[in-house]
Amino acid sequence: MIKTKPTGAEMAEMFSDFVNVMNDTPSKEFAEHVCYRTHRTLQQSIFEAFLLCVKNWADMYDKDLYDLRNEHTCKKAKEIVNLFDGDLIVPTI
Numbered sequence: 001m002i003k004t005k006p007t008g009a010e011m012a013e014m015f016s017d018f019v020n021v022m023n024d025t026p027s028k029e030f031a032e033h034v035c036y037r038t039h040r041t042l043q044q045s046i047f048e049a050f051l052l053c054v055k056n057w058a059d060m061y062d063k064d065l066y067d068l069r070n071e072h073t074c075k076k077a078k079e080i081v082n083l084f085d086g087d088l089i090v091p092t093i
Contacts, residue, residue: 041092048090054080055088 006014019027034046057077060066066074081088 044090044092051088051090053077 034043038046054077057074058081061074061078
């Protein structure tokens with residue numbers, strides 16, 4: 001059987017399901033694995049995906065597309081984008 005990679009939308013749903021728990025143990029385990037047990041080039045790609053989320057949340061903040069449930073995320077994302085003057089490009093080596 002050929003294993004196919006999930007689409008971006010499918011992966012987003014899977015990740016949403018993954019973090020939908022009442023404790024932070026799975027997220028800590030995820031971060032530990034990504035940072036210490038994942039190939040360094042892949043770490044760059046993962047970080048780039050995270051930064052694209054940050055950019056989108058910052059855009060949502062600018063456009064008032066948030067509410068109390070994600071206000072902190074959007075506001076902090078905007079602060080992160082401002083720290084880097086909008087330069088969120090991650091080189092692949």
